[in-house]
Amino acid sequence: MAEANSIQEGFLCPICHKDLRSANNLISHFQDLHSEEKDILRSIKDIYGIVKKKILTLDDQDLESFKKEISLEKEKFHLEYSEPQDPGLTQSHTDYYKSSRREKLDHKTAETNKLIIRLDRLLHVNGPDRKQHEQELVAWLDGTTVSRCPSCTSAFNITRRQHHCRLCGSIMCNSCSYFLPYETAQTIVAPVNNISGREQGLSKESESLRICYHCLDMLEGRRRVQIEQVMQPIICQLYSHLQKNKSQAQNSVDMYNKMINSLLSGETTYLLQDLQSLRATIADKAQMIDTISKKIDSLPVDADFPKAAILQTNVRKATSAYIKDYLLTLPPPPTLQELERAKRERSARLVEEDFVPTRNTTVKRIAVTTGWSPAHVPNETTVVEEGDPLLEQINIVKNYITQARAAQRFEEVASLQENLNMLKQMYQKQQFSKVRGD
Structure with missing residues (x-):
């Protein structure tokens, strides 16, 4: 019954209902096996011809209409070649994005650090008045102002009581609470505190802290970041x-x-x-x-x-x-040879320009943070006259330059060399004054 009522598609023979898959196969099949039915064969040819002609006519009409539309578009929008324009003013919002993101990250980091500090303090709370101490550490929200659970919007009643998060003090129902084990809390808090003695006096019901899922997400996010930093591929x-x-x-x-x-x-x-x-x-x-x-x-x-x-x-x-x-x-x-030629050219250029070196007596202060000392690397070529602070300072700077070169800290070499030149100029000026008898 189902086969009789089913709808078949394709090039079916009207006599034997065989699918011939193409019009030519259908006509050949009908001529060979059902030649006596000439009227049906003629009708099949006529239907096939009409359909073919109609399809071709529709295709020609669509092609002509498409060509007309293309020609109208060309007449309507006449495009001319123009020279490329210079880009206009641009503005980068990267700094604004970074500052906005930094503010949000700083706020989230600050809130997470507050939770860590509170969690650390809560781990030290013990005794019969433990609930009172918890309320002193974290202010609990007034339950009279909350009639429904903020998470699931279920109304509070005798069977669904109010509970407080021990980290933020917000109100929730029992279904929206998460009980954080003390062992897990110890892995979150740094440094790890030894609470083995306190855990022995706790009952099974007090071996965890009731917190909300918002605080849990912040703590877990911090743990994931720490794990990713340590466990990098x-x-x-x-x-x-x-x-x-x-x-x-x-x-x-x-x-x-x-x-x-x-x-x-x-x-x-x-x-x-x-x-x-x-x-x-x-x-x-x-x-x-x-x-x-x-x-x-x-x-x-x-x-x-x-x-x-x-x-x-x-x-x-x-x-x-x-x-x-x-x-x-x-x-x-x-x-x-190239260095000697460069020095001679520099000297000649300075003479031509009538160069007079500036005698600036201000010495830059160099911050030495490498643990160097004046006597660390002795300089045998320097003779220090006893009681002359300038020569002592020159000797110290030369020692610093030697140590900076050994450490390949050439930026400090340049700064120290500049100070050394200043000190030498000051010393030469001092000696010139002594010769003149000033």
Whole structure:
């Protein structure tokens, strides 16, 4: 019955109801097997021809209408070539976004820290009047002003009583409460407190703290951040180490370019040995960066994250290009002949410009935080006259410069060298005054 009433589609033979799948097969089948039914065959051909002609006519009409629409659009919107315009004024909202996000993060961090402090204090509360001490630590909300649970909006009655969160003091029902075990609270609070003696006196009902889910989310968020910071994937640790080394290499390259420009201009702030030592340091840093990128590329790939292999390969390629195009293309150190020529040109230029060095008696104060001391590296070439503070200060600054060069802290070398030149000028002025008998 179901087969008789079912609707069949396709090129069906009207006699045997066989699906021939195309019009040509249907006509051939009817001519071969049902040739006696000429009227039906003729009607099938006529219907097929009419339908084909109608479809072709509709297609031609649609094509003509589409061409008319295209021509009308071209007449309506006549596009002319124009020179590209310069971009207008742009405004960056990055700083505003960062400040807004920082305010929200600071507020959330402050609220979370308050909960941690309260939780730490609550862990020290014990005794028969424990509930009273809890209310003293955290102010509880007045229950007369709350008729429904803020979380599930269920009305409070005899069977559904009000309960307070021990961390924020808000009101909730028993279904919307979470009982934080003392052991879990101990893992959240830092430093860990020893409460073994107190736990022995607690009953089973008081071995947890009732808190709301809002406070629970804030505490769990803090725990997740701490776990993510400690349990970083190995690829993240290697990439952080890679970026740190690249940042250090960047600073060294900038200093190298500054030093080589200073030497080629004829200045005596830096030495050729300093430049060569820094170039060797940059080469060691490039080798370290290359080794880290190889480790990242050779890490095993998790089957659940197949795109991680592409990421690791791209990190390796980018690092190789950075080393090849940036760290290995530094200009070579100048030769001694080039340095002598640069010094002579500088001296001649100063003479032509009638250069008179300024005698500024103000000495910059350099903050030395590396634990250096004046006697740490003796300078045998300096003879200190007893009782002359300027020569003592010159000797101290020279010792500092020697130690700064050994530590490759060339920014401090430049500052100390400037102070040394000032001290030498002051000493020369003092000696000139003594000779004149002033």
